[in-house]
Amino acid sequence: MAxxxxxxxxxxxxxxxxxxxxxxxxxxxxxALGFVLARASFVGKSVVETLVxxxxxxxxxxxxxxxxxxxxxxxxxxxxxxxxxxDVLFTRRGAVLASAVVAFPLIARAARGAFEGVxxxxxxxxxxxxxxxxATFATVTLPLARRGLLAALALGFGRAxxxxxxxxxxxxxxxxxxxxxxxxxxxxxxxxxNEHALGLVGVTLAIAFALMWSVEWLxxxxxxxxxx
Amino acid sequence: MTRFEIRLELAxxxxxxxxxxxxxxxxxxxxxxxxxxxxxxxxxxxxxRKDARGRAVIDGRVLFDERGALAIEARGIGYxxxxxxxxxxxxVRRQILFGPRADASSFERVVAILELGALVERDADTLxxxxxxxxxxxxxxxxxxxxxxxxxxxxALDLPLRRRxxxxxxxxxxxxxxxxxxxxxxxxxxxxLCDRTAVLERGRVVALGATQRVLRERASDLEMLENVVAATxxxxxxxxALARLAGGSVVRVPSSGLAVGQAILFALxxxxxxxxxxxxxxxxxxxRLPARITAVHRDGGFCWLEAExxxxxxxxxxxxxxxxxIDELELAIDKRVHLVFKTSACxxxx
Numbered sequence: 001m002a003x004x005x006x007x008x009x010x011x012x013x014x015x016x017x018x019x020x021x022x023x024x025x026x027x028x029x030x031x032a033l034g035f036v037l038a039r040a041s042f043v044g045k046s047v048v049e050t051l052v053x054x055x056x057x058x059x060x061x062x063x064x065x066x067x068x069x070x071x072x073x074x075x076x077x078x079x080x081x082x083x084x085x086x087d088v089l090f091t092r093r094g095a096v097l098a099s100a101v102v103a104f105p106l107i108a109r110a111a112r113g114a115f116e117g118v119x120x121x122x123x124x125x126x127x128x129x130x131x132x133x134x135a136t137f138a139t140v141t142l143p144l145a146r147r148g149l150l151a152a153l154a155l156g157f158g159r160a161x162x163x164x165x166x167x168x169x170x171x172x173x174x175x176x177x178x179x180x181x182x183x184x185x186x187x188x189x190x191x192x193x194n195e196h197a198l199g200l201v202g203v204t205l206a207i208a209f210a211l212m213w214s215v216e217w218l219x220x221x222x223x224x225x226x227x228x
Numbered sequence: 229m230t231r232f233e234i235r236l237e238l239a240x241x242x243x244x245x246x247x248x249x250x251x252x253x254x255x256x257x258x259x260x261x262x263x264x265x266x267x268x269x270x271x272x273x274x275x276x277r278k279d280a281r282g283r284a285v286i287d288g289r290v291l292f293d294e295r296g297a298l299a300i301e302a303r304g305i306g307y308x309x310x311x312x313x314x315x316x317x318x319x320v321r322r323q324i325l326f327g328p329r330a331d332a333s334s335f336e337r338v339v340a341i342l343e344l345g346a347l348v349e350r351d352a353d354t355l356x357x358x359x360x361x362x363x364x365x366x367x368x369x370x371x372x373x374x375x376x377x378x379x380x381x382x383x384a385l386d387l388p389l390r391r392r393x394x395x396x397x398x399x400x401x402x403x404x405x406x407x408x409x410x411x412x413x414x415x416x417x418x419x420x421l422c423d424r425t426a427v428l429e430r431g432r433v434v435a436l437g438a439t440q441r442v443l444r445e446r447a448s449d450l451e452m453l454e455n456v457v458a459a460t461x462x463x464x465x466x467x468x469a470l471a472r473l474a475g476g477s478v479v480r481v482p483s484s485g486l487a488v489g490q491a492i493l494f495a496l497x498x499x500x501x502x503x504x505x506x507x508x509x510x511x512x513x514x515x516r517l518p519a520r521i522t523a524v525h526r527d528g529g530f531c532w533l534e535a536e537x538x539x540x541x542x543x544x545x546x547x548x549x550x551x552x553x554i555d556e557l558e559l560a561i562d563k564r565v566h567l568v569f570k571t572s573a574c575x576x577x578x
Contacts, residue, residue: 119313121311122313125313126315127299127301128300128301128303129301129306129326129330129367130327130371131328132301144315
């Protein structure tokens, strides 16, 4: 049995930690926004919807640059303004933040779809039978949207996993700290380590396949899942 | 009897719903064609329509008025919507015991009345249309309702199934005695369930009163006016069942699928009943019942007569006949007559 590549282990661990933390960071606000967009009507809703969609088409390098400017020493979230250094730039914290920002719109939009898939009149029936708004959300809406929300998180995780442009600008490419699979592949190509790059691509492909398979399975209608 | 006072303004897509009614009823029917605003009335009462304005007081409880509105969860309503809205992926037991108001102590009784005992552990997604309908009804009954709202609960079922489910609704109405509003475009369902009925046309109440009278007045719009009569099967004689009415009269109805002791409803078209002033002899029709005329209505070429069977616990039967027949037989209020109809004219529901 071939020995496990120690570099791969480190890169894989960094990737999973960064992507996992990014999803954790983005999940709550993205799901909350998805719910609001699915259920609420308010002035300016289309503007919010567009703003949520913009990062999907914005080059990740542009997102990275905006984050870099925001957290720079004299940026609006930098030490001079806040009076405290959030220690984001060129740290794993920065990699997590960059991945979370990129994953956020995907999670929010998929969460919106999951909530829209729950018949709103079911919530009204629940309230008619005495459940408060909160209890209705917790016991009716959330369980019925559960699979769609899991698919949203898996999508977000997959996006964070493949994140490159924003991460390299905000967090750099520090082995064992911020170097994820995407960054390691880039470095291998730059250094001409083609075999090693191919190996990392293979691992990335396997993870991506597993993730998208689970997204497809979770997105399938309940009866179709049961019949498989 | 429950006092219903409803004044309601609500803008709909095609017209403004403007309902005003005040009446005492055990079960109030709201009858009208599709798109007349019936569902919107119920949704406004349930608090599902935030833009509804006006005042709704049921049995002294103010659901909403100019000063404010009860929260949806505080209205004490059991709602059976047309599309039933069962929560996917839950067992029948969990569907019925749904929400904090769910009354576990009445579960067994409700399940027994609606004959759901064999289904309680089944996933509701696997049930047939009729079974799902009964589950939705059970859920509403188990929610300690102070008001029940039925929005065409049989509307999604085919006609034979609707007729089979109808007796369950009657049974539930009689067993639980909860004030209720029943919305339907089916005159037979309204006649079977509701003692008072409001007719809705493009968002306005165009008639309100005793159900049989209101339906009779609308009869030109209906294919046929049907009497709906409750009875209990007392004996079976081959293809005929002897069914006793509440007041004691015995009616012969087709016995197919019936059992002794079974509570039934049967429909009898007003056009299928003959009136005779003499006791009928030598006649093939099996049902020949003494009755007293309580009302005679002339309306152009159509005439309606209301007659009461059994003075002690009267059953009202509406009869359609011609003006010439009324004149020739000198039919008038309080006159004693016999009502004659064939066994096969009685259509057992359920």
